[in-house]
Amino acid sequence: MAAAPSRRPPPLLALAGIAAIVATLAVAFAWTSGWLGTSHLTGPQLVDAIEANNPQPYPGYRRAHSKGMCVAGTFRGSGDAASLSTARVFAPQEIAVLGRLSIAGGDPHSPDNVARVRSLAFLMRTDDGQEWRSAMNAFPFFAVRSPQGFYAQVVASRPDPATGKPDPARLAAFVAEYPEVKKFQAWAASAPWPTSWANTQFNSVNAFRLHAADGSEQYVRWFMRPQTPLETLTPEQRQQADADFLASDLRTRLANGPLRWDLVLTLAQAGDPVNDPSQEWPTSRRQVVAGTLEITHAEPQATGACRDVNFDPLVLPRGISPSDDPVLAARSSVYAQSFNRRELEIARGEATEAVGKAAP
Amino acid sequence: MSTHFNALARTLHWLMAAMILATLFIGAAMVGSLEQRAGLLDIHRPLGVAILLLALVRLANRLRHAPPPLPADLPRWQANAAHASHWLLYALMLAQPLVGWAMVSAGGYPVTVFRGWDLPAILPHDATSYGWLREAHGVLAWLLFATVLLHLAAALFHAWVRRDGVFSSMARGA
Numbered sequence: 001m002a003a004a005p006s007r008r009p010p011p012l013l014a015l016a017g018i019a020a021i022v023a024t025l026a027v028a029f030a031w032t033s034g035w036l037g038t039s040h041l042t043g044p045q046l047v048d049a050i051e052a053n054n055p056q057p058y059p060g061y062r063r064a065h066s067k068g069m070c071v072a073g074t075f076r077g078s079g080d081a082a083s084l085s086t087a088r089v090f091a092p093q094e095i096a097v098l099g100r101l102s103i104a105g106g107d108p109h110s111p112d113n114v115a116r117v118r119s120l121a122f123l124m125r126t127d128d129g130q131e132w133r134s135a136m137n138a139f140p141f142f143a144v145r146s147p148q149g150f151y152a153q154v155v156a157s158r159p160d161p162a163t164g165k166p167d168p169a170r171l172a173a174f175v176a177e178y179p180e181v182k183k184f185q186a187w188a189a190s191a192p193w194p195t196s197w198a199n200t201q202f203n204s205v206n207a208f209r210l211h212a213a214d215g216s217e218q219y220v221r222w223f224m225r226p227q228t229p230l231e232t233l234t235p236e237q238r239q240q241a242d243a244d245f246l247a248s249d250l251r252t253r254l255a256n257g258p259l260r261w262d263l264v265l266t267l268a269q270a271g272d273p274v275n276d277p278s279q280e281w282p283t284s285r286r287q288v289v290a291g292t293l294e295i296t297h298a299e300p301q302a303t304g305a306c307r308d309v310n311f312d313p314l315v316l317p318r319g320i321s322p323s324d325d326p327v328l329a330a331r332s333s334v335y336a337q338s339f340n341r342r343e344l345e346i347a348r349g350e351a352t353e354a355v356g357k358a359a360p
Numbered sequence: 361m362s363t364h365f366n367a368l369a370r371t372l373h374w375l376m377a378a379m380i381l382a383t384l385f386i387g388a389a390m391v392g393s394l395e396q397r398a399g400l401l402d403i404h405r406p407l408g409v410a411i412l413l414l415a416l417v418r419l420a421n422r423l424r425h426a427p428p429p430l431p432a433d434l435p436r437w438q439a440n441a442a443h444a445s446h447w448l449l450y451a452l453m454l455a456q457p458l459v460g461w462a463m464v465s466a467g468g469y470p471v472t473v474f475r476g477w478d479l480p481a482i483l484p485h486d487a488t489s490y491g492w493l494r495e496a497h498g499v500l501a502w503l504l505f506a507t508v509l510l511h512l513a514a515a516l517f518h519a520w521v522r523r524d525g526v527f528s529s530m531a532r533g534a
Contacts, residue, residue: 014520022513029505033388042392129478131470147394308487309468314398318476326395333397339467340494347491355487 043333060351063338068102070304073295081290085210087319088126100306111243120202121311130317136202142277143184147330180278192232199228206328207274219268224261275325302356310339364534372418383407412457452504463493
């Protein structure tokens with residue numbers, strides 16, 4: 001068994017071999033962690049780029065869609081989608097919902113009347129312990145086809161320190177590389193501005209797969225169709241609107257009763273793009289009303305139940321699974337990065353206003 | 361006294377060595393990945409749960425069956441380092457999956473191990489706990505990786521330089 005203690009000089013070859021093995025593993029781990037640089041875009045890089053577009057850090061706030069309110073209510077399944085998916089959420093029953101209404105942008109004080117994009121997120125937990133989280137936006141399709149395109153858009157829209165506006169040459173180069181954004185720009189320039197979160201439609205632009213009890217699969221996208229009739233702001237009304245008009249409007253409306261949206265599933269047909277959120281599906285696609293969301297309460301996000309929730313669109317119940325849309329995967333990754341950063345800021349006591357405390 | 365680790369100890373050692381290295385690398389890769397994060401997470405979590413369960417079996421086996429003694433001529437500091445690093449490895453094999461589980465719980469996420477199969481939360485949903493546990497999970501990953509490398513270097517030193525039978529006590533049966 002054990003050899004006599006070695007009095008030989010240290011075998012250099014063996015020591016070098018050990019050092020080489022350990023060093024190789026260490027370098028491989030550092031490379032895997034991205035410490036040696038990366039050849040592809042990462043979640044932290046994308047969140048860094050979003051943060052860099054803000055004039056200052058906003059500790060404790062979401063990195064995107066920073067301004068918003070927590071809402072709560074119920075979802076009543078119609079039962080009409082139960083044949084498409086085994087998810088309990090589609091059964092005809094009532095489920096508690098936690099949600100958040102917000103506007104796009106990284107500044108939690110951004111005025112509501114310049115926010116082209118509004119959003120609605122929800123979290124529903126059914127009695128089988130399964131959870132469904134979704135984050136939807138008012139745009140009918142995503143601006144670009146890929147996370148790389150989104151990164152390019154964030155960088156191209158960065159205000160030039162000299163002019164305070166994005167560099168036109170950089171913007172033009174971005175549009176040339178991602179021409180689908182022209183469709184989005186046309187939407188942004190022409191779509192009406194609803195007067196309220198309540199009469200805004202919110203779309204899941206990413207596709208998902210529904211799994212039925214018989215094993216069949218159906219690609220869908222969903223949207224929240226407001227039951228509140230559409231009224232739009234004239235350009236003058238919008239210009240004069242208060243910076244926080246969406247929140248005050250929401251409080252007024254909720255004081256008078258609940259607000260409702262129908263959750264509508266749009267069913268893809270063969271050939272519809274399921275991995276490109278920048279492409280709409282034909283309007284003729286069959287739609288199924290899966291149920292109705294009823295919002296009854298709102299509270300400020302700093303002290304509300306939605307503050308510490310990551311509305312990760314890949315938290316899905318049995319019966320719903322993701323498509324291989326790279327933007328969907330990237331949203332999940334970026335939301336996690338944003339969540340980790342802001343929760344650490346809260347843990348370190350760096351967040352004040354974001355958690356409803358006075359600044360020191 | 362046995363000169364080799366028993367078969368269960370050896371099986372668990374090599375199986376867990378592969379699992380722990382895989383989980384560490386998957387964890388390191390998924391944090392930054394834009395498109396593979398969810399898929400990697402689907403492997404990371406069940407591996408973490410399996411490591412926690414196997415570490416408990418391994419700890420029980422270790423407490424019931426004394427390991428072979430270290431060579432009598434091993435310098436005192438090396439013997440102490442060996443014992444300390446082995447207990448540190450046990451502590452990390454148990455702590456790291458538990459910190460991960462606690463972190464996911466405190467983050468308010470479902471603790472999904474396999475799609476549609478969740479573990480219960482072991483901590484209440486809380487921003488401060490989540491923030492610190494998420495940090496701890498990252499720091500412990502580096503500590504575990506560094507300890508594994510140290511352990512590997514020492515094992516190879518026994519195998520190739522000292523040639524004292526310590527390596528073979530884990531590599532094969534008596």
